Amino acid sequence: MNPGSVVALTLNMNITRNQAICMLFCEEYSDDNATRLAKKIEQLGAFDVCYENDPRRPVLVNLFAIRNDPFTFKRYLTARSQPDIEKKENMKFELDSESQVVSFLNEAFRPYVEPQNACYSLKNITMKDVYMSVIPKTQCLNGKSEVAFALWCSKRKVDLMNVPISRKRERESNKRYRKLYVMKDEYQDDVVEAVATHIPRYHNYIQSLKKQNLSIIGYARKSPGCESNENRKTLLNRMVKCLQERSLCDKIFVSSYSVADEPLMSRDMNESNDLSNGLECVFGNTQAMISYIRSSEKNVCLVAIDFSGLSTNTNDLTTFIENHENLKTIIIDTLPYKHKVHVFERHSVLENPSLLNAFNCRSKPVQRSKDV
Known part of the structure; x- marks a missing residue:
């Protein structure tokens, strides 16, 4: 591990595992290429793609080493398929503290991401959207209304609060929203797990x-x-x-x-x-x-x-x-x-x-x- 390195307790959010696999084999990223190359890794046995300091430099490491030292060998974000989601239902993780909620919000709703980031989509997001996204993932905000949640985000200096509010006339009312990069649903459970563990x-x-x-x-x-x-x-x-x-x-x-x-x-x-x-x-x-x-x-x-x-x-x-x-x-x-x-x-x-x-x-x- 390099000195001065920041050991973040979430996964790398800029490069997905499929993208990393294509980078490892020096091939252009596509779903077909990623699927084909992932089979090559499976044939090697107990190995997976990960990185040490720079996520742009993927390496293959034995799974035992990755699990034994996750601070050195960091894994990429993986989209969960429906079977994966169903399999993990009985071991679902929750955000147990307000600081964990802040960490999740800062990963899931970003003011900016790199243009090639496949984990996010640019959307117009209201505070109600953010509220409805995080409430099922934690019990520590139970009892807070949407207004109280917005005030809490401001007090805790959540990153999304730095994005200016825009207004749009919709059905005889002014809709207040922020233009944010929102993490796709299939990646969010991995972030909750990383923060919670x-x-x-x-x-x-x-x-x-x-x-x-x-x-x-x-x-x-x-x-x-x-x-x-x-x-x-x-x-x-x-x-x-x-x-x-x-x-x-x-x-x-x-x-x-x-x-x-x-x-x-x-x-x-x-x-x-x-x-x-x-x-x-x-x-x-x-x-x-x-x-x-x-x-x-x-x-x-x-x-x-x-x-x-x-x-x-x-x-x-x-x-x-x-x-x-x-x-x-x-x-x-x-x-x-x-x-x-x-x-x-x-x-x-x-x-x-x-x-x-x-x-x-x-x-x-x-x-x-x-x-x-």
């Missing part, structure tokens, strides 16, 4: 790192503020719990009082502000984490919740990586907000430090103690 697939990825003998450590940081120490401990304990349960961290370290751009080596030098001893399942502060990375016999993967949860000082972070050879991977977890994790690998970050520009991004505080 992101945690198990993320766990598989973390387990694959552990099998490579990496030590997974977590880091939680809290900015200075006016909270009482008890409230601060409560918030830090929530972050620790998220790192334990979501990222399966073996050890967790915290910085009780530090700002996002403070150099890592300078943090927590004043032990009078250190609350780490009063927290659950915490192995120390930033200085303890630095000592652990330096002395660890294993290579280390460091996980933080959101970019600012680690640092917004890109120059300092580059230096920190350079000076700690055991630090092989950094994972930034934005699952509660965007259903993505961002992976940065040491060797390529050192070759191209600009990959860390993603850390120079804080515009407003995020709730790092939030669960998915």
